[in-house]
Structure formats: structure tokens, C-alpha cells
Amino acid sequence: MDIKPFYSCLFFLFILLSCQDKKDEARNDFFIIQGEAQGSTYSIKYIATEEIVVKSQIDSLLKVFDLSLSTYRSDSKITKLNAGDSTIIVDDLFVETFRASNQIYQETDGLFDPTIGVLINAYGFGPSKKHQNLSQKEVDSLLQYVGFSKVKLESDLTISKQYSQTYFDFNAIAQGYSVDVVVDFLKAKGIKNAIVEIGGELVAIGSNTIDHKKWVVGIDDPLQELDQRKLIVTIGIENLGMATSGNYRKVITDSITGEKFVHIINPKTGKREKNNILSATVLAPKCIMADGYATAFMLMSLEDIQAFSEKHADLYIMILYADDKNQLQQFTTANFSKLIL
Secondary structure (H helix, E strand, O other), X not given: OOOHHHHHHHHHHHHHHHHHHHHHHOOOEEEEEEEEEOOEEEEEEEEEOOOOOOHHHHHHHHHHHHHHHOOOOOOOHHHHHHOOOOOOOOOHXXXXXXXXXXXXXXXXXXXXXXXXXXXXXXXXXXXXXXXOXXXXXXXXXXXXXXXXXHEEEOOOOOEEEOOOOOEOOOHHHHHHXXXXXXXXXXXXXXXXXXXXXXXXXXXXXXOEOOOOEOEEEEEEOOOOOOOOOOEEEEEEEOOEEEEEEEOOOOOEEOOOOOOEEOOOEOXXXXXXXXXXXEEEEEEEOOHHHHHHHHHHHOOOOHHHHHHHHHHOOOOEEEEEEEOOOOOEEEEEOHHHHOOEO
16 A cells, blocks of 8 residues: 555645644734823724734834924923924924814814914913913904914924914824824734724724724714713724814813813914804814814804815714704714714
């Protein structure tokens, strides 16, 4: 008997079973990273066959981000710029934020304006958190320093300001951008399916391939109490960034009178303006843009938002607003409606 074919078949069977065992061992799984950043929290869930990215890498990445754009760090580039250091060479993170901000500033006719920082600080919404009421004269005196057209990114990557008092505050767009930065890092590591959330802003890439569905995200009810979690709707998304802006998120309550102030300030008038727009949720290819647009929509009328949406088909928009009877209503673009589960 020729035993060579027998052993050949046995060897082939062994290789086949070994490959099957390795295939089983290489099953995809969820990997979760959570931590604190930017005065809030972050959460990352990615799908892989093994742990590719760890918490220390994310923390280091977000620290670099804060060293560029955080007004709450005394050693950041933006803080030094705000203090009047015109020699600062800004990095790619600052440049990208600056350019995205300028685009949204132009598109919203100045309703989105990161040079509003001097007013944010004066009202007590900045790092000092020292609330004060401003007279019209005080508002007018500060408004001269507001205007993104009064600052310029120079070719040598320095920033020139028409007025040294102009104060950058990118908080209405930087958090969204930080999500994009983390997502780009995950992609560079070969991760194709993940969801990243920082302080409520998020990006979903790929899909939930383990449960065979899109990433599912809930949108909060803007009228809920702070200690509640009530959802208006859930949506399924892939390869989109999402940001929500709303009056219920960041308010200052006067410790004596109990009066509450919204966190949206109109950069054109310098005043804290109330609007029947209670929250704006925007999805876009990049979270940096979703974040900026969501902030601007809080200052627009519903009619203006609807007109704006017709010119920006790449935006998925949901607006929650109070009608004349103070009842909660919603406006959604057609593409957003298709995301609802």
C-alpha cells in the first residue's frame, strides 16, 4: 500500500482544521474605551479581532488637541493668542478649525463667530464663570472686538488681529472636530467600524457589523429635566458626524434670583437672545461642520433654517421648537427622516 497519499490527505486535513481554528479565534469583538476630556467624558466603541487602540493613546491625542485649542488651559496656543502673543505659530489642528469656522461664518452671515469670546467671558460663560449683567454701553464697547473678518490666518501660520482684545473661543466647533481627529486616528490604525462620542458630539464610521445593523443613536428631549434621559427619536447612521446644540445643555442659573440664561449669544447684537428653537441636531460628513451649523441654527428662525437646508443637501437636520401654543414640534429634512428607526 502506498501510504504517501494517505499522509498527504491527513496533512491537508490538519492544515484545514488548523486554519478553521485560527479563523474562529480571529472573530471580531467590541472594544470599548472611556475617559474624561474637555470638561466632559468620551466613549469609543470599535470592532476588531484584537485590541488595536488603548486609552493612553486617546488621552495623549486629546491632550495635544487641548494644547492647541482649549481656552481652559493656560499653556495652549489659543490662550497665548488671546493673551496677545502674535508670534505664536499655530498647528494643523488650529488651522483646520480656523478655516472651517470661517466657512460657516460666511455661510451663516456671521451668526457663527468664534471671535465672540470677549462677550462669552463678559457674560460669565467662559473659563472665569463670573456672571455679570452688561449694559448696552458695555455690550457696544465689546462688539467692536467681535468679527471673524477682523482676524486673519497669515501664510507663516501666525494669526493677525485687527484688535488685540479680540478673543478666540472655538468651543462651539472644536469638540466636534476633536471627534473627527480621534476617528482619523482609528482609521489610520486600520479600524473600519466604530462610534466615537465626546461630550455629546459623535461620529459613526462603518456599521455595527457584529449585530448586523447601523450604529444606533438617540436624540434627547430638550424639555427633559437635567437628571432625566428622555429620547425624542432614535436614528441609525453610518459614516456621519452628529452634533446637537440646545438651550437645555449649558445654562447659568443666578444663585440669588434663580434666573436662567441660555448659552447662545448673538455675535451681531452682543445680546443673549431667546428663540423658540429648543435644539438643533445636525449630521454631516464631518463632525466639525455639524457642530458649527448646529450652533448657528440656535440663532436662526425656523424659516431661515428651512431655506438654509435647501442649499445644503449634505446636511441632515432635525429642529425641535416650541410653537405658538408652547407645544414641542419638530422639523426634519427629508434625508434625516430616512435615518429614523
